[in-house]
Amino acid sequence: MAQDNCCCGSTNLILACSGASNVGQITNEVAKKLDIDKQGRFFCLAGVGGHISGMVASVDGSDKVLVIDGCPVACAKQTMDEAGLNDYEYVVVTDLGIEKNHDFELDSADVDNALEACRRKLDRVKA
Numbered sequence: 615m616a617q618d619n620c621c622c623g624s625t626n627l628i629l630a631c632s633g634a635s636n637v638g639q640i641t642n643e644v645a646k647k648l649d650i651d652k653q654g655r656f657f658c659l660a661g662v663g664g665h666i667s668g669m670v671a672s673v674d675g676s677d678k679v680l681v682i683d684g685c686p687v688a689c690a691k692q693t694m695d696e697a698g699l700n701d702y703e704y705v706v707v708t709d710l711g712i713e714k715n716h717d718f719e720l721d722s723a724d725v726d727n728a729l730e731a732c733r734r735k736l737d738r739v740k741a
């Protein structure tokens with residue numbers, strides 16, 4: 615096992631942009647809920663962005679990866695791609711019809727919508 619790992623050693627990893635908008639925070643909420651439901655391990659995108667070698671290796675060595683971005687700026691996707699990590703399922707929250715804004719009182723229906731889309735992606739990965 616590589617050095618510099620954080621707590622995350624699962625083979626089913628979830629990385630979220632966790633951005634400063636409603637849709638960014640929806641990615642964070644969804645990643646937490648999937649982790650709590652034991653559908654994957656919420657993993658630190660910042661570690662990948664910081665090119666922490668063990669963390670990049672953990673993502674590279676995992677069986678299944680789900681990346682969640684809030685909007686088409688695609689910060690999480692670009693972080694992954696910059697690290698040479700290209701094998702993952704991908705969800706963009708605004709693609710689900712959820713409009714981006716700066717309201718951090720999240721709409722639970724929006725969170726549920728994004729959660730369901732991410733679950734479908736993880737189910738597809740498992741199949």
Ligand code: SF4
Nearest residue numbers: 631633638684685689
């Ligand atoms: S993908 Fe969009 S919501 Fe997420 S961090 Fe980037 S700009 Fe913010």
